[in-house]
Amino acid sequence: xxxxxxxxxxxxxxxxxxxxxxxxxxxxxxxxxxxxxxxxxxxxxxxxxxxxxxxxxxxxxxxxxxxxxxxxxxxxxxxxxxxxxxxxxxxxxxxxxxxxxxxxxxxxxxxxxxxxxxxxxxxxxxxxxxxxxxxxxxxxxxxxxxxxxxxxxxxxxxxxxxxxxxxxxxxxxxxxxxxxxxxxxxxxxxxxxxxxxxxxxxxxxxxxxxxxxxxxxxxxxxxxxxxxxxxxxxxxxxxx
Numbered sequence: 001x002x003x004x005x006x007x008x009x010x011x012x013x014x015x016x017x018x019x020x021x022x023x024x025x026x027x028x029x030x031x032x033x034x035x036x037x038x039x040x041x042x043x044x045x046x047x048x049x050x051x052x053x054x055x056x057x058x059x060x061x062x063x064x065x066x067x068x069x070x071x072x073x074x075x076x077x078x079x080x081x082x083x084x085x086x087x088x089x090x091x092x093x094x095x096x097x098x099x100x101x102x103x104x105x106x107x108x109x110x111x112x113x114x115x116x117x118x119x120x121x122x123x124x125x126x127x128x129x130x131x132x133x134x135x136x137x138x139x140x141x142x143x144x145x146x147x148x149x150x151x152x153x154x155x156x157x158x159x160x161x162x163x164x165x166x167x168x169x170x171x172x173x174x175x176x177x178x179x180x181x182x183x184x185x186x187x188x189x190x191x192x193x194x195x196x197x198x199x200x201x202x203x204x205x206x207x208x209x210x211x212x213x214x215x216x217x218x219x220x221x222x223x224x225x226x227x228x229x230x231x232x233x234x235x236x237x238x239x240x
Contacts, residue, residue: 026063030070033057037076037087038183039147048077048085074179092238095184099231102177103224109162109170110223111216117164122212128157129208133201140201151186157204161211161223184234198229 033053036042053064068085071077075094077085113121132153139145155178162174203226210219 024063025059026066029057029059029063030067033067034071034074034076035148037071038186040183042087044087044089046087047083048087050084074176076183090184090238092235095181095234095238096231098177098180099227102174102181103227105170105173105177106158106162107220107223109165109167109174110211110219112165112167112170113162114211114214114216114219116166121160121164124160124163125157125208125211128153128160129204132157132204136201147186151182161207184237185230198233203229 033042042048048068050061050064054060057064068077072079072085076088078088079085135145135150135153139150158178162171165171203222207219207222207226210222
């Protein structure tokens with residue numbers, strides 16, 4: 001199904017220094033390591049030894065430690081006594097907790113965005129939905145799809161829905177929770193495309209219709225069910 005590029009985060013506002021906007025070596029290492037963890041190239045429980053990471057990412061100890069500390073803040077790596085950093089294990093409880101939090105935060109942000117959003121907000125939602133649907137349909141039809149590009153499109157769509165909420169803090173919390181559930185969700189996305197277990201495009205289309213109709217309750221309910229369905233898929237993967 002997929003071709004894999006080094007990282008989908010280069011064009012996302014993650015790791016940009018606030019004063020200059022320029023990316024550092026630590027930003028690049030963070031992007032690459034994060035994507036390797038999310039797609040399973042660095043599996044849960046794997047020790048992250050600095051000497052090996054130095055060779056893998058062609059970086060010195062200082063940018064590697066900075067990247068690892070940022071990933072620890074996102075719960076993607078953990079620090080263990082005498083072992084250093086390891087890739088965080090997959091946890092059903094933590095996954096469900098993150099989903100619950102995401103529903104609360106994004107549900108509130110979505111309802112605010114419906115009240116506040118204007119024509120430009122609607123146009124961005126339609127453009128993002130169209131872009132994402134094209135990639136998902138191509139993947140469902142058996143064409144090779146670059147997963148980094150598909151992830152970028154998915155991220156754009158869900159951000160567009162809540163972008164007009166008017167709260168920087170809500171958007172920041174939503175972004176953090178998105179990243180915390182990402183490596184679980186990518187597996188569910190593979191299953192929905194490869195096995196045809198869900199029609200995610202139809203779910204997105206129903207959500208867009210409710211949002212553009214300015215139906216806050218329906219949109220929040222559809223978003224909740226969308227995330228619950230993804231959670232159920234991810235649970236089945238963890239159980240297996």
